[in-house]
Amino acid sequence: MKKENKIIVLDVILVVISLYMALLLKFDFRIQPDYIEFFLLSIIPVVVLTIIFNVIFKLYSNIWKYASVEELLSIVYSMTASNIAFIIYGYFISHTMLKSRFFRFPITVHIIFWLLSVISLGGVRFLYRIMENNGTDKGQINKIKNLLIIGAGDAGAILIKEIKNNSTLHYKIVGLIDDNVNKIGKRIHGVKVIGDRNKIISFCKQNKVDEIMLAMPSVDKNTKKEILDICKQVTKNIKTMPGIYKIIDDNINVNHMRDVNIDDLLGRESIKLKSEHIDRYIKNKTILVTGGGGSIGSEIIRQIAKFSPKKIIILDIYENNAYDLEMEFNRNYPEINKQVIIASVRDTIRIDQIFHDHRPDVVFHAAAHKHVPLMEGNAGDAIKNNILGTYNVAKCCDKYNVKKFVLISTDKAVNPTNVMGATKRFCELIIQAFNEVSKTDYVAVRFGNVLGSNGSVIPLFKKQIEKGGPVTVTHPEITRFFMTIPEAAQLVIQAGGLADGGEIFVLDMGKPVKMVDLARDLITLSGYKPDVDIKIEYVGLRPGEKLYEELLMDEVALTSTEHNKIFVEKPKDATIEFIEEAIKQFRNVDNMTKEEIIKLLEEKVPTYKRKKD
Numbered sequence: 170m171k172k173e174n175k176i177i178v179l180d181v182i183l184v185v186i187s188l189y190m191a192l193l194l195k196f197d198f199r200i201q202p203d204y205i206e207f208f209l210l211s212i213i214p215v216v217v218l219t220i221i222f223n224v225i226f227k228l229y230s231n232i233w234k235y236a237s238v239e240e241l242l243s244i245v246y247s248m249t250a251s252n253i254a255f256i257i258y259g260y261f262i263s264h265t266m267l268k269s270r271f272f273r274f275p276i277t278v279h280i281i282f283w284l285l286s287v288i289s290l291g292g293v294r295f296l297y298r299i300m301e302n303n304g305t306d307k308g309q310i311n312k313i314k315n316l317l318i319i320g321a322g323d324a325g326a327i328l329i330k331e332i333k334n335n336s337t338l339h340y341k342i343v344g345l346i347d348d349n350v351n352k353i354g355k356r357i358h359g360v361k362v363i364g365d366r367n368k369i370i371s372f373c374k375q376n377k378v379d380e381i382m383l384a385m386p387s388v389d390k391n392t393k394k395e396i397l398d399i400c401k402q403v404t405k406n407i408k409t410m411p412g413i414y415k416i417i418d419d420n421i422n423v424n425h426m427r428d429v430n431i432d433d434l435l436g437r438e439s440i441k442l443k444s445e446h447i448d449r450y451i452k453n454k455t456i457l458v459t460g461g462g463g464s465i466g467s468e469i470i471r472q473i474a475k476f477s478p479k480k481i482i483i484l485d486i487y488e489n490n491a492y493d494l495e496m497e498f499n500r501n502y503p504e505i506n507k508q509v510i511i512a513s514v515r516d517t518i519r520i521d522q523i524f525h526d527h528r529p530d531v532v533f534h535a536a537a538h539k540h541v542p543l544m545e546g547n548a549g550d551a552i553k554n555n556i557l558g559t560y561n562v563a564k565c566c567d568k569y570n571v572k573k574f575v576l577i578s579t580d581k582a583v584n585p586t587n588v589m590g591a592t593k594r595f596c597e598l599i600i601q602a603f604n605e606v607s608k609t610d611y612v613a614v615r616f617g618n619v620l621g622s623n624g625s626v627i628p629l630f631k632k633q634i635e636k637g638g639p640v641t642v643t644h645p646e647i648t649r650f651f652m653t654i655p656e657a658a659q660l661v662i663q664a665g666g667l668a669d670g671g672e673i674f675v676l677d678m679g680k681p682v683k684m685v686d687l688a689r690d691l692i693t694l695s696g697y698k699p700d701v702d703i704k705i706e707y708v709g710l711r712p713g714e715k716l717y718e719e720l721l722m723d724e725v726a727l728t729s730t731e732h733n734k735i736f737v738e739k740p741k742d743a744t745i746e747f748i749e750e751a752i753k754q755f756r757n758v759d760n761m762t763k764e765e766i767i768k769l770l771e772e773k774v775p776t777y778k779r780k781k782d
Contacts, residue, residue: 187285320384321347373403380406446666451476457529460536462490468658514558524565544589549758555592567607576613591777598743604671612668638703648681
């Protein structure tokens with residue numbers, strides 16, 4: 170028999186017993202025969218009415234293992250409604266059919282019956298909950314985790330209630346932390362606020378805290394980083410709440426808690442788009458993205474899709490990434506008109522054909538070789554792909570009257586010490602020179618390392634940790650600026666909206682992050698102790714690598730924009746004649762030695778200072 174049917178049978182038995190007990194209690198256990206006769210006559214109507222109202226109030230669709238006050242109120246409502254209906258039935262029978270005052274029960278019987286039925290039906294259900302939870306607890310007794318919650322606000326209160334109402338989570342909340350001195354010593358749902366952030370380490374050690382949850386969805390990134398820096402000293406198991414909107418929707422539960430990301434440790438607020446600058450140049454336009462299958466290119470395309478473009482052209486030399494992106498868009502944006510083109514930006518004839526056939530309005534140029542050590546050993550290919558490829562695309566933009574061309578540049582283009590940085594700096598010169606002679610608005614966007622992008626340091630560190638270490642860092646003092654993939658893509662798109670032509674846009678990326686600190690954080694968040702479980706080894710700077718990256722050529726040239734996190738560097742002098750002459754020479758790299766190529770780069774990029782080994 171199904172569990173629901175068993176409960177219905179049990180309800181029938183309990184209701185009949187409750188009604189008979191109400192008569193016994195009312196008449197001191199000496200029930201008159203007429204009332205016995207009416208009791209027998211009422212059994213079927215009472216049972217039917219009870220089941221009907223129990224169904225109406227969803228008593229058979231609730232999961233009683235998680236029963237709470239709401240389910241008890243459902244029983245009260247159902248029993249009240251069925252008793253009222255039973256009273257009406259009694260009056261109807263006695264006055265219209267049998268004409269006898271004895272063929273209805275005194276109101277006292279109905280009151281006692283109501284009380285007994287609520288107690289019996291509710292008691293059985295809550296007894297079931299206790300038995301189920303006890304059974305679960307016996308099997309999971311060793312899995313109970315001591316939990317510390319940080320944040321004694323609305324989010325913390327909702328989180329405590331959720332955990333206490335869900336016994337399958339196996340948490341024991343041992344305390345709350347909050348920096349508000351007025352809350353210290355107070356209790357929320359029975360959980361005491363034991364102190365501010367300075368209490369975290371000592372309290373966790375004293376109470377053997379297994380896990381920490383941050384219930385501070387609206388706190389700024391700097392504060393969150395400071396608290397996370399404390400928490401990670403005592404446990405690897407740290408979860409955080411994703412956003413304040415969960416509180417607004419009253420939709421918080423433990424499943425919304427996520428593991429702390431490395432992004433949380435950067436201590437900088439995320440960049441937000443200002444859509445009014447974007448709509449006017451993306452909406453109903455044909456957009457071409459070179460390198461569209463890569464980390465940055467694909468995210469640019471995802472962001473662009475939100476602004477209703479007329480068509481998106483995904484151009485990439487690597488078919489697998491482009492195919493994966495096409496399948497993703499078929500699922501998530503089936504209404505978007507898109508086309509995947511497999512081609513190389515080096516191929517002058519093919520790129521011209523693509524522009525002729527599709528006539529893009531906006532071009533985002535993300536195709537590039539970007540790995541510093543690899544490009545040191547492959548300088549000729551770095552020039553052909555980065556410099557000549559950019560020139561080919563920029564030339565076609567001018568020829569086919571593209572409205573905007575946005576180049577993806579890098580902080581390594583600032584006073585470059587490596588081939589990759591030097592080629593990207595020359596790409597910036599290309600767009601500034603073309604901007605002077607073309608109707609197209611040419612602009613470059615410069616940012617630092619992108620977390621999670623192909624070839625970035627985070628995936629490398631993770632792979633090294635998975636293998637048991639060591640985690641390799643080039644130098645104990647090396648620092649880098651970091652941003653997330655969505656931030657990078659948004660900056661690129663935002664720059665296109667702000668551009669008048671010729672600018673190099675720079676993101677305010679906050680303070681640079683020490684690579685060794687990033688490595689230690691990632692080791693800790695992976696559940697290990699740095700230099701104990703996983704060693705950190707210093708392997709020396711790689712060819713062409715700098716200790717510190719710079720984002721600007723000249724701070725004096727920096728000016729602000731309408732976006733408070735985006736700044737612009739004024740254009741440098743670069744004539745189209747200089748660019749054309751350099752391109753002729755760069756086209757001949759296959760016939761040059763590596764030393765000749767380096768000397769040519771030094772000649773054409775005056776700020777390039779080769780790092781001596």
